[in-house]
Amino acid sequence: NGIRGQPTKDVHNKVYKSFSDVIEGKEGRFRETLLGKRVDYSGRSVIVVGPSLSLHQCGLPREIAIELFxxxxxxxxxxxxxxxxxxxxxxxxxxxxxxxxxxxxxxxxxHPILLNRAPTLHRLGIQAFQPILVEERAICLHPLVCRGFNADFDGDQMAVHVPLSLEAQTEA
Known part of the structure; x- marks a missing residue:
């Protein structure tokens, strides 16, 4: 930006951003808007073992459930x-x-919810569950469903999504 290392400035003496300035870094176009987005009706928490749950159930913390629903x-x-x-x-x-x-x-x-553990490499990386309220602050999962997510209980995190439309709920 500019000639011989001198930056080009506007009428208010503010330096213009070059193309490389616009796309690089945390505030750059790629990382700011294209790669990661915040999504409504979703949350994230650590997973813990819930052996008393059925295979189609997951324990959803009350705080997260109130926020999601x-x-x-x-x-x-x-x-x-x-x-x-x-x-x-x-x-x-x-x-x-x-x-x-x-x-x-x-x-x-x-209302089913979707649990997802990144990276989602195949169909079993995101699955639907029936939510059950728990007083803990972590998502509870039956140990036998962890294999599809390639998850274990050593601090892994999972994302929770709420399918909104009837079509999305039936697909889940």
Missing amino acids: QTFVIRGLIKQHLASNIGIAKSKIREKEPIVGGILQEVMRG
Whole structure:
């Protein structure tokens, strides 16, 4: 950028970014926007063994479940006339009122979640499970399902995704 090492500046004396400046580093185009994205209705946590679970179940921490299913819980609170608007429903969730747990259980009952362990190299790297609320802060998995994920319980992390559309839920 510029002639003989002198940077080109605009009218406000600000240095123009060269093409290489735009694409390199953490704030560069590739790492900032193309490689990794934050996604709604998803979370991540460490996995721990849950031998009491069935093969199709996973233990989902209450904190993560409330965050993932928040919009569904808000809709349930309003539909059952336990909250008159979104603000009141959010405050009930924030204050951890007992009624929220019941509605969360109801919402989760018919809603599968997807568990994914990076890198996803084949079909078994992402699988659907029936979520069960747990009080721990880690995702619980039956030890026999770990082979498909190539996971073990030495600190591996897994991502949780909520399929939203009916089509995505039936595919899961």
